[in-house]
Amino acid sequence: MRALRFHGERKLLIEDVPEPGPPGPGEVLVRTAAAGVCHSDLHFVEGKYIYPTPAVLGHESAGVVEAVGPDVTYVRPGDHVITCLSQFCGECEFCLSGRPYLCGGETTRRAADAPSRLTIGGQACHQFANLSSFAEQMLVHEHALVKVTKDIPLDRAALIGCGVTTGLGAVFRTARVEVGQTVAIVGCGGIGLNAVQGAYIAGANRIIAVDRVATKLKMAEQFGATDLVDASSGDAVAKVMELTGGLGVDHAFEAIGLKATAEQCFAMLKRGGTATVIGMIPMGAIIELPGPDFLREKRIQGCVMGSNRFRVDMPRYVEMYLQGRLKLDELVSARIPLEEVNQSFDTMRAGEIARSVIVFDDAGLSTLPA
Numbered sequence: 001m002r003a004l005r006f007h008g009e010r011k012l013l014i015e016d017v018p019e020p021g022p023p024g025p026g027e028v029l030v031r032t033a034a035a036g037v038c039h040s041d042l043h044f045v046e047g048k049y050i051y052p053t054p055a056v057l058g059h060e061s062a063g064v065v066e067a068v069g070p071d072v073t074y075v076r077p078g079d080h081v082i083t084c085l086s087q088f089c090g091e092c093e094f095c096l097s098g099r100p101y102l103c104g105g106e107t108t109r110r111a112a113d114a115p116s117r118l119t120i121g122g123q124a125c126h127q128f129a130n131l132s133s134f135a136e137q138m139l140v141h142e143h144a145l146v147k148v149t150k151d152i153p154l155d156r157a158a159l160i161g162c163g164v165t166t167g168l169g170a171v172f173r174t175a176r177v178e179v180g181q182t183v184a185i186v187g188c189g190g191i192g193l194n195a196v197q198g199a200y201i202a203g204a205n206r207i208i209a210v211d212r213v214a215t216k217l218k219m220a221e222q223f224g225a226t227d228l229v230d231a232s233s234g235d236a237v238a239k240v241m242e243l244t245g246g247l248g249v250d251h252a253f254e255a256i257g258l259k260a261t262a263e264q265c266f267a268m269l270k271r272g273g274t275a276t277v278i279g280m281i282p283m284g285a286i287i288e289l290p291g292p293d294f295l296r297e298k299r300i301q302g303c304v305m306g307s308n309r310f311r312v313d314m315p316r317y318v319e320m321y322l323q324g325r326l327k328l329d330e331l332v333s334a335r336i337p338l339e340e341v342n343q344s345f346d347t348m349r350a351g352e353i354a355r356s357v358i359v360f361d362d363a364g365l366s367t368l369p370a
Contacts, residue, residue, distance in 0.1 A: 001018075001136040002017075005017065005125065006051075007054050014338060014339055017125065020138070021117075022067065024069045024110070025070045026108070026141055027117075028065055028081075028139075028140055028142050029138075029139050030064065030065055031065075032063045032137060032138055032360055033063045033359070034062055034063075034154050034157075034357050034358060035060060035133040035134060036061070036356070037341060038190070039348060041058060041128075044057065049280065050283070056118060058132055059083070059162060060159065060161040061083045061133030061161055062154040063081060064154075068142070072142050074142050075147050080150050081148065082160050082161045082314055083144055083145060085129040085131060086100065087144045089106065091107070101306075101310075105141075105143070108130065118132060136360055148315060152318050155357045155359055156321065159355060162305070163331070166308075167191045167196075167197075167255070168197070168306060168313075170195055170278045171253070174301065175274055177251055182270075183199040183250065183252070184210060185220070186256065187254065188209050188213075188217060189216065189351070190355045191279070192220070192253070193216075197326065197327055199224065200224025201320075206227065206243075206249075208240055209227070210236050217229075248268055248270035251274055254275065254279050255279050258281070259287055261279070262281060262300070263287060269298045271296040272298070274298075274299040275298070278306075332354070338360065
């Protein structure tokens, strides 16, 4: 099968790799139909986060079940599925306390002495996020999948696997934005746009989109932003404070992954406000905040994958899309073959797109657009 293999030091190559072996106990073989190109993948390519190599990247995907292993009861061949990196064991403290997104998922992986799910030349190839969706097939644990209706095109469904769930979940689950509150979203890429439409769906009264790229701000307006702040032409914090009459916002969401913008989000808050960091702050970065602000009950918190309960959340998001209440079509900036991933990363670095989606030529799905 074709796969995009990461060799380290920004080296990505399309290679023919052996197809995954038959699924073992609890495992499912999925034919990948579509995979979103996410900024998280780029972080690892650029070395901002470290992952062992060689590896096949990709984690935002959807496909069709081809085969299931022993003990699999949740899906069967022919089912349409979305993948999620928040694999859950169902037995640990986090799973049992309603926080499966924090599960380490150790029991969903193969034992250290078992054959690797991915191999090249007889040697193990690392499986990124236990998924590796930049390949024509994925061999994963059934707890990495959610079954969805065949009514949703799989290139749109793939986006729900990370960007949509992270952005919406940050608003709905992590921050719990309430009707009538004021929200600022700093960074209007794929995740930021979903935070914007999440705030709109949640009933936020004021939704302030902040970015340096005019095209992204225009998209944010289409997704529900009530106010636009061009961060390239002045102090973004001062502009947000001016828009709110000097009060600040109830919630600020950082959707880029930078020390400076995380600090700006905290500075935008009103008394009692909460800043939620969605973006992946680079390793080694230290966020600095003014101590007296904590006496005003300002808060800052992290967010992983929108604090999701993905087998509950994702089917709901699919239904919202089918009802016309959730924008997915507008998120797709380009549909590309696997061979164009490097160009997609270059475009992403320039900040020009929401999402490129890899569509595999041999997926054979009538639900995919021509």
